[in-house]
Amino acid sequence: MTENINKDLLLKIQGLKTHFFTKRGVVKAVDGIDFSIRKGEIVGLVGESGSGKSITSLSIMRLVPKPAGEIVEGKILLDNENLLEKSAEEMRQIRGNRISMILQDPMVSLNQILRVEYQIGEVFRFHKKTNGSLREKCINVLKNVKVPSPELRIRDYPFQFSGGMCQRVVIGMGIANSPELLIADEPTTALDVTIQSQILQLMKRVQQETGAAILMITHDLATVAQICSRVMVMYAGRIVEKAPVHTFYKTPAHPYSTGLIKSVPVLGKKIGRLFSIEGQPPSLLNPPAGCCFASRCNMAKEICHSEYPPEITLDENANHRVSCWLHA
Amino acid sequence: MQRYLLKRIFIGFLTMLVVITIVFFLTRVAGPADPTAILLPPDATPEDQERLRAKFGLDKPVMEQYFLYMKNALQGDFGESFRFGEPALELVLERLPATIQLAGLALFLGLSCGLFIGILSAVYRDTVLDRIGRVLALIGMAVPQFALALFLALIFGVMLEWLPISGRGGISHLILPVISMSMVGLAAYTRLSRSSMIEVLNSDYIIMARIKGVPYYRVVLVHALKNSCIPVITFIGMTFPALITGNVVIETIFSWPGVGNLVMTSIFARDYPVVQVIVLLLSFMVISINLLVDITYAYLDPRIRFE
Numbered sequence: 001m002t003e004n005i006n007k008d009l010l011l012k013i014q015g016l017k018t019h020f021f022t023k024r025g026v027v028k029a030v031d032g033i034d035f036s037i038r039k040g041e042i043v044g045l046v047g048e049s050g051s052g053k054s055i056t057s058l059s060i061m062r063l064v065p066k067p068a069g070e071i072v073e074g075k076i077l078l079d080n081e082n083l084l085e086k087s088a089e090e091m092r093q094i095r096g097n098r099i100s101m102i103l104q105d106p107m108v109s110l111n112q113i114l115r116v117e118y119q120i121g122e123v124f125r126f127h128k129k130t131n132g133s134l135r136e137k138c139i140n141v142l143k144n145v146k147v148p149s150p151e152l153r154i155r156d157y158p159f160q161f162s163g164g165m166c167q168r169v170v171i172g173m174g175i176a177n178s179p180e181l182l183i184a185d186e187p188t189t190a191l192d193v194t195i196q197s198q199i200l201q202l203m204k205r206v207q208q209e210t211g212a213a214i215l216m217i218t219h220d221l222a223t224v225a226q227i228c229s230r231v232m233v234m235y236a237g238r239i240v241e242k243a244p245v246h247t248f249y250k251t252p253a254h255p256y257s258t259g260l261i262k263s264v265p266v267l268g269k270k271i272g273r274l275f276s277i278e279g280q281p282p283s284l285l286n287p288p289a290g291c292c293f294a295s296r297c298n299m300a301k302e303i304c305h306s307e308y309p310p311e312i313t314l315d316e317n318a319n320h321r322v323s324c325w326l327h328a
Numbered sequence: 329m330q331r332y333l334l335k336r337i338f339i340g341f342l343t344m345l346v347v348i349t350i351v352f353f354l355t356r357v358a359g360p361a362d363p364t365a366i367l368l369p370p371d372a373t374p375e376d377q378e379r380l381r382a383k384f385g386l387d388k389p390v391m392e393q394y395f396l397y398m399k400n401a402l403q404g405d406f407g408e409s410f411r412f413g414e415p416a417l418e419l420v421l422e423r424l425p426a427t428i429q430l431a432g433l434a435l436f437l438g439l440s441c442g443l444f445i446g447i448l449s450a451v452y453r454d455t456v457l458d459r460i461g462r463v464l465a466l467i468g469m470a471v472p473q474f475a476l477a478l479f480l481a482l483i484f485g486v487m488l489e490w491l492p493i494s495g496r497g498g499i500s501h502l503i504l505p506v507i508s509m510s511m512v513g514l515a516a517y518t519r520l521s522r523s524s525m526i527e528v529l530n531s532d533y534i535i536m537a538r539i540k541g542v543p544y545y546r547v548v549l550v551h552a553l554k555n556s557c558i559p560v561i562t563f564i565g566m567t568f569p570a571l572i573t574g575n576v577v578i579e580t581i582f583s584w585p586g587v588g589n590l591v592m593t594s595i596f597a598r599d600y601p602v603v604q605v606i607v608l609l610l611s612f613m614v615i616s617i618n619l620l621v622d623i624t625y626a627y628l629d630p631r632i633r634f635e
Contacts, residue, residue, distance in 0.1 A: 058535075061538075061539060063535060063538055063539065065530075067453070067454055088544075092541050092543060092544075093541060094541075095538065095539055095540065095541040096539060096540035096541030096542075097541055100539065100540075101539045103532050103535065103536055103539075104532075105532060108531060108532040108533060109532040109533055109535075109536040110533055110536065111533040111536075111537070111551050111555070112533075112630075112631060113554055113555060113628065113629055113630055113631070114550070114551070114554075119537075122537065122540050122542050123540050123541070126540070126541050126542055126543060126546075127541055157630045157631070157634075159630075159631055159634075160634070170536070173540060
């Protein structure tokens with residue numbers, strides 16, 4: 001049984017801490033997180049802005065902004081190999097090849113003054129996988145993500161593409177080398193609502209075709225419901241709850257998760273004023289002792305303010321875990 | 329693009345007409361002294377002076393002089409130098425290669441070194457290398473050009489006697505004037521390319537390129553360099569007039585037989601035709617450099633080309 005799980009395991013993150021050393025002090029952007037992703041699984045990582053989602057993904061890529069940011073502790077195991085022990089060159093070979101990533105705003109994640117063909121070609125040029133001409137491969141990338149008349153568009157510049165088309169190009173580049181893991185950092189946030197669902201459909205299709213695991217970073221619970229099988233909630237640099245999607249929506253365990261779900265408007269349901277979680281997330285520069293959510297939590301007990309809760313397993317089979325004193 | 333170029337050339341031509349008109353009236357109406365008073369020996373009679381004025385056409389009303397000058401100028405005749413009696417244009421063109429050599433080398437040195445140091449500073453940001461680069465750039469900006477020129481001439485020319493400090497000859501004659509002239513530009517280009525490069529290196533498409541597994545040096549050279557060059561190129565057009573002004577100072581200090589030197593002596597001698605030709609030529613250079621900058625800009629940034 002355990003062996004089976006291990007075989008399926010693609011990415012395992014243990015005690016990861018990524019801190020930023022600024023003039024004003026140490027910002028603990030990611031402060032001790034553990035999670036794992038199985039092969040071919042779509043996992044959602046949700047949380048509000050500044051909760052450390054993007055830094056988590058950049059840490060996995062080993063592209064934390066330098067010199068301020070640094071991974072200070074932990075392990076990132078890809079197929080049991082610790083990425084933090086890889087040399088710069090080994091890491092470069094993994095990027096765009098075994099792990100790939102899609103950024104939030106497609107209009108700025110492509111270089112506006114280089115042709116699309118060149119930018120797609122880079123995915124192949126720097127990884128040893130050569131059969132067929134580079135141009136053909138680039139055209140195939142566009143075909144794969146359903147960009148119309150790819151033979152012509154390949155000669156265009158990114159500014160001649162719409163936002164949705166740009167994101168298709170970025171996704172195309174992301175999956176070009178059939179990565180084992182695709183990290184999507186809010187891939188639909190910058191897009192129109194109609195385009196959003198197209199892009200999500202595209203990602204779902206791509207995942208089924210390539211069998212890549214996807215770590216879907218978002219603050220949109222609708223996105224999670226649409227394509228993820230599991231969800232992790234991040235708050236102030238830590239993961240506070242992990243659950244299968246249906247469990248998460250039915251019986252969220254962490255008060256923050258409950259708040260998040262309550263604050264999503266439901267179509268056709270008149271509930272008066274929309275629910276919102278009171279207060280602001282704490283500063284990561286001087287995080288409070290104890291649970292970071294305690295000051296906004298209306299169920300907080302005394303211990304919540306003094307000690308950080310351990311991770312409690314609510315359902316071993318479903319892998320539902322929460323870090324909250326209410327369940328201790 | 330073609331229509332745009334034609335429009336720019338036409339505007340450039342108009343600008344030169346305006347420039348020449350302003351210079352004409354500045355020298356003649358606002359000019360303090362009569363050139364004949366300077367050119368003639370002290371014992372010359374008023375009759376001699378009158379004859380010389382008639383010879384130069386200075387006895388006619390200013391407006392008449394102006395229209396005559398413009399008529400001739402449009403046919404390529406810019407008059408004769410009061411001092412040398414040679415055609416003013418020829419006199420200036422003779423000196424032009426020396427100036428182009430000096431200014432061109434200074435621009436090249438300033439731009440290439442500035443870009444190089446600026447990019448290194450940005451890539452190795454907040455390291456010792458970056459600090460040294462920034463301090464050097466600050467010094468380069470702060471020290472006046474004439475002071476640097478005199479200082480270098482004193483040390484390497486007078487005290488150490490390693491390098492000649494006046495005239496034009498071999499490469500050794502070039503070293504001091506080129507270095508003193510390029511320093512301001514070098515400092516400015518260093519600072520500008522550093523800040524521009526830092527901004528570019530923080531953008532999403534740089535992260536994206538690294539995500540694709542592009543080696544870092546390629547990311548810098550292909551993705552970042554071209555983008556960060558755009559403001560630097562624009563800056564060349566803006567600072568070119570300053571280079572020309574600096575050229576006048578440097579050529580005078582090092583007795584460089586160029587246009588900058590000639591313009592100074594011509595102004596002191598009230599040699600109007602020569603001054604006019606030089607100003608016209610310099611404005612022509614400034615206009616064409618700016619046009620060239622705009623063309624380069626369109627080449628670097630396809631967004632401009634497709635507009």
